[in-house]
Amino acid sequence: MRKMFDEGVLERYRNLTRDVEERMINLHPIQSGGRAGDYPGVVQAVLRFVDGYSVCDFCLKGRLDLIESPPLCDFHRDIAAFLGMDEARLFPGCRQAQYAAFHALVKPDDTIIVDSLAHYSTYLSAERVGARIVEVSHSGYPEYDLFIDAYAERIEEVKKETGKWPALAFLTHVDYNYGNVFDAKSVGEVIHDYGVPFVLNGAYTIGRMPVSGKELGADVMTASLHKSFASPAPSGLLLANEGYSDVIFRRSSIRGPWSGRNFENKEIETLGCTLPGCVAIGVMAAFPYVVERVKHWDEEVKKARYFIEQLERIDGIKQLGQRPHRHDLVHFESKSFFEVAQKHPRKGFFLYDELKARGVIGVQPGLSKSFKVSTYGKTWEQIKIAAEAFIEVAQKYNIPTH
Numbered sequence: 001m002r003k004m005f006d007e008g009v010l011e012r013y014r015n016l017t018r019d020v021e022e023r024m025i026n027l028h029p030i031q032s033g034g035r036a037g038d039y040p041g042v043v044q045a046v047l048r049f050v051d052g053y054s055v056c057d058f059c060l061k062g063r064l065d066l067i068e069s070p071p072l073c074d075f076h077r078d079i080a081a082f083l084g085m086d087e088a089r090l091f092p093g094c095r096q097a098q099y100a101a102f103h104a105l106v107k108p109d110d111t112i113i114v115d116s117l118a119h120y121s122t123y124l125s126a127e128r129v130g131a132r133i134v135e136v137s138h139s140g141y142p143e144y145d146l147f148i149d150a151y152a153e154r155i156e157e158v159k160k161e162t163g164k165w166p167a168l169a170f171l172t173h174v175d176y177n178y179g180n181v182f183d184a185k186s187v188g189e190v191i192h193d194y195g196v197p198f199v200l201n202g203a204y205t206i207g208r209m210p211v212s213g214k215e216l217g218a219d220v221m222t223a224s225l226h227k228s229f230a231s232p233a234p235s236g237l238l239l240a241n242e243g244y245s246d247v248i249f250r251r252s253s254i255r256g257p258w259s260g261r262n263f264e265n266k267e268i269e270t271l272g273c274t275l276p277g278c279v280a281i282g283v284m285a286a287f288p289y290v291v292e293r294v295k296h297w298d299e300e301v302k303k304a305r306y307f308i309e310q311l312e313r314i315d316g317i318k319q320l321g322q323r324p325h326r327h328d329l330v331h332f333e334s335k336s337f338f339e340v341a342q343k344h345p346r347k348g349f350f351l352y353d354e355l356k357a358r359g360v361i362g363v364q365p366g367l368s369k370s371f372k373v374s375t376y377g378k379t380w381e382q383i384k385i386a387a388e389a390f391i392e393v394a395q396k397y398n399i400p401t402h
């Protein structure tokens with residue numbers, strides 16, 4: 001039976017608060033690069049534009065990317081230039097951007113090539129457009145490295161089997177499981193030899209490290225701004241180069257047969273508009289900070305490598321993925337913590353509890369056999385404290401450290 005609405009429930013929605021970012025060292029891989037709170041300019045701008053459709057005061061042409069005040073029109077041009085692409089549009093996330101690109105470029109029953117380390121949203125986007133997928137495989141434990149040379153073979157197989165070239169080939173620039181960085185440029189070159197569109201997912205690269213779509217040979221790129229661009233959620237980006245932007249950002253041509261209504265200025269894949277308020281403002285306000293921070297990517301990699309070195313001092317802890325590691329997202333196998341968990345009353349949750357007690361969060365509660373963390377944006381001091389916390393936990397449970 002349907003429950004009657006009782007205003008008493010509203011108490012739980014008052015005074016919503018979150019202060020872990022100030023109180024703790026947060027190593028959560030999906031949160032480290034999207035942290036906007038470190039940048040006062042972003043917080044201030046978001047607050048000033050917090051009202052619903054706050055960017056629409058001067059929406060004179062009916063499109064987000066054409067609004068001149070606040071400078072969304074300039075921003076769309078500037079971010080495309082910064083990322084070495086011709087056109088950019090804001091989306092509510094990387095998944096929506098991927099779906100929009102697939103929807104524009106793929107017809108039902110077309111085949112697309114995807115890397116087998118892609119995020120689930122890539123698979124679901126393919127499913128939603130009715131595409132058949134062919135995967136580029138990867139190596140096994142412990143590196144899980146993508147066989148990037150296999151793109152050519154897969155493309156040729158598709159042509160042989162179906163008589164048609166794949167509708168697109170997709171690469172996840174950095175995979176979300178192991179933080180492996182793939183050589184997008186080489187993949188782009190191979191794919192271009194076949195004239196197949198190359199879609200590059202920069203969810204874990206754009207906003208963290210320098211990325212130029214043109215240099216990498218990408219025809220289309222997607223980004224997750226709330227993951228990697230110091231931006232509020234939900235925010236993502238779809239970028240396309242000439243030759244594809246006309247199709248992806250095509251305008252509406254529908255006309256109401258009775259009313260005669262039409263919407264010629266609206267773009268179909270954005271459903272006319274995407275981020276009409278403080279989220280778009282947050283992304284714009286983050287832009288200057290991001291342009292500066294990507295210059296320090298090498299330092300972020302150094303921090304991640306230092307962290308790996310420290311954690312591997314613990315018996316049974318081993319970094320998975322490419323070595324040397326080239327990204328801040330790190331996956332550790334942790335056999336020794338898993339053994340502790342077997343006998344601990346809190347089971348796998350012991351690791352989360354122990355780290356939390358030492359001011360460190362971000363390891364998924366319940367995980368002890370393996371876990372992922374990200375060192376992105378942390379100071380050297382925070383990295384050292386966090387590494388020390390893991391070592392202390394190991395020592396508390398008599399796991400040898402070196």
Ligand SMILES: Cc1ncc(COP(=O)(O)O)c(C=O)c1O
Nearest residue numbers: 093094095119121176203224236
């Ligand atoms: C590689 C990759 N692509 C896409 C996504 C989806 O991103 P979003 O939350 O912006 O839709 C994720 C999320 O973790 C991801 O890791």
